[in-house]
Amino acid sequence: MVSAARRIELVPAEETERRARRDCSKEPELWALLDAVTDPEIPVLSLWDLGVLQNIERVGHRILVTLTPTYSGCPALVTMQEDIRARFAEAGLTDVDIVQVLSPAWSSQWLSQAAREKLTAYGIAPPGDERCPHCGSSNTHRVAEFGSTACKAMWRCDDCLEPFDQFKAI
């Protein structure tokens, strides 16, 4: 079994580009501001960690935020947009436009190693990881393909007997 620490992180090309947009941005303080905006249903992951936050730019005097949804019908996207506007407003920034793009299509592979560790600590198994986030056992089974939100499936540990969510690999 490959332990979490030794897992080799294969970063998809579109995720490398997303990280480069942030690293090369002339507005690092705007990105830092939005690090406080989290997924309303998984509050340990920021929109950046999740891969939903694709870009932040200044266009003239306005701020343009680009998001991509996780799943086509993810109802959290509306709340995310409201939370982004609220966060900028706290910093006195109100000229904000938010656009949604579908390409490249979101992938659970965009979650960084740090994001995967945050999920495990929160009690959600990261995508592709079938170990119980509570006791670490690999003696688990999937109960259902879908769970409490669009991005999760239901699993149960056959050692500690606790149910847990797994972030779907897509």
Next chain:
Amino acid sequence: MDARAAAYAIGLGDDALVLGQRLTEWCGKAPFLEEDLALANTALDYIGRARFFYQAAGVNTGRSEDEIAFGRDAREFTNHLIYELPRGDFAFTMARQFLIDAFMVPFLDALSTSRDEQLAGIAAKAVKESRYHLRRSGDWMVRLGDGTDESRQRTIAALDTLAGYVDELFEMDSLEAELATDGIGVDRARLKDAWQRTVARVLEDATLPQLATGWNVSGGRRGIHTEHLGHMLSELQFVQRAYPGLQW
């Protein structure tokens, strides 16, 4: 997106909205909690797709997604008939879902190479969801077909009813043929072999008889529907009909 591609997108959006609405009818009524969640989540994926297709079409026609979804009568809906059939029992819902998932995977895969960037973007996203849906609906066919006598009989009855509605999925009208030639739309007829292979393999695993052929109906893309669509729309569109233009 030009007017032809917009009409095409509305047809695909209608397919997604109508099936999504049928799936939402299970919310709170599914056989057990896990399935309730699964059906509702699948419905969300479909309604999300409908919104993307309508938004893409609306940019050209100046109509909002709400106007497209709630402001048209049954004859203006261009969904294929299989999507509008009543949800039936659980076996019927899963058998339809399986036949559609097996179609959606190659269809969306092909659409993801469309020359229209918006259609390609929607399809590239949705095909990932449909692959996931197919795994679940295929598993259910095996559980139901190779399950109890009752689950088996109900599944056979469902497939028997659905068999006459699948040919329409592979029919090309003149608009679709034109868009396929232009590299914008998908040539549905070419997908039938892949679809048949998936269906035949899963039905065999499920110890179910293969789909019977011999009769088929069509008309959805021309606005000719079963009686069921109007009843469904009366519920789907009620709020906007009673309070036109209402915003949440």
